[in-house]
Amino acid sequence: SKTAYVRTKPHLNIGTMGHVDHGKTTLTAAITKVLAERGAGSTTQYVSFDRIDRAPEEAARGITINIAHVEYETDTRHYAHVDMPGHADYVKNMVTGAAQLDGAILVVSALDGIMPQTAEHVLLARQVGVDHIVVALNKADAGDEELTDLVELEVRELLTAQGYGGDSVPVVRVSGLKALEGDPRWTASVEALLDAVDTYVPMPERYLDAPFLLPVENVLTITGRGTVVTGAVERGTVRVGDRVEVLGASVETVVTGLETFGKPMAEAQAGDNVALLLRGVARDTVRRGHIVAAPGSVVPARRFTAQVYVLSTREGGRSTPLTTGYRPQFYIRTADVVGDVDLGEAALARPGDTVTMTVELGREVPLETGLGFAIREGGRTVGAGTVTAVQ
Ligand code: GDP
């Protein structure tokens, strides 16, 4: 039988973000290699570039489509690391995945500097509540020193503009590629990056005493065992035998199995990436976007008021204002729901504006004050907001 997951170190969720081709996947593979060779903890395993980037669509289009999860340990912490998609078309996945990030590694190629997706990901990180970013100035092996200095300045300015205090953010010059090849100098650069993550990203507050809540990211069937949902626990704890309800599917059931990274666990808690086996739930009744929660602990709603930043045209947003009656998609936790926008007296919002709006969703979802969301239209992000009141 499988070895159980034993919680020996605090667990954090981090991820790589940044423009396509700046080296996110290479760096992710390099991190696992450097740590595996250091013998850092029993959960650390080298994961090759191909295994991280293995989605079939990936090969066809040369872009990362799915979020890959890898697991590793430093001396002080256990990390689940997601390798984020780099292309604007897949910001959807970044929005839903990033919502659970305790910190992020912003990968910027020292050769190219800030590109549109670099800026878009920083903005999205801010909106979904990622408070700590560490910068990996990648491809430093191939970069010219003076140019790299300029790129560093530029990155610090971008971070400051988004409220990240760019002067104090650690910026580490690395080469994921050379570290992956075993070059000692660049292996040390990846170690330095990990030290920066360990020390700069604080252990987040976990709401362990709150009622259990997990937004469903994926649904799978395990033959002979039943339906499994996966996702990150947003708050509370859950144990095998606990009763839960699935909001969206309108079912109440019992958790009959609990795993993290393929290892059974006795109790999952806020911040953990887990798979929950649900008793007697048919595969097609549960979907991404549903919420598994302690029974009666959340009340879904359709109407809310929000503070919304409408992305400027330069940030990839609209070129025209939006008006009352606008009907975009709202990405809330892992859900994707259409909604009607009412701008009240203002009636109009221009790209670059921050506005208050009332939204009537096409269906009920669990909502609460402070919840972040993205607004998307025709495959791109046009706004980012926070719920200020639920009606
Ligand atoms: P992603 O799209 O951000 O995940 O980027 P990838 O990890 O797929 O890397 C894109 C390209 O950059 C590949 O050809 C890599 O081999 C190359 N690359 C990645 N990291 C480095 C690095 O540190 N140095 C150099 N010279 N090339 C790199």
Ligand code: MG
């Ligand atoms: Mg990639």
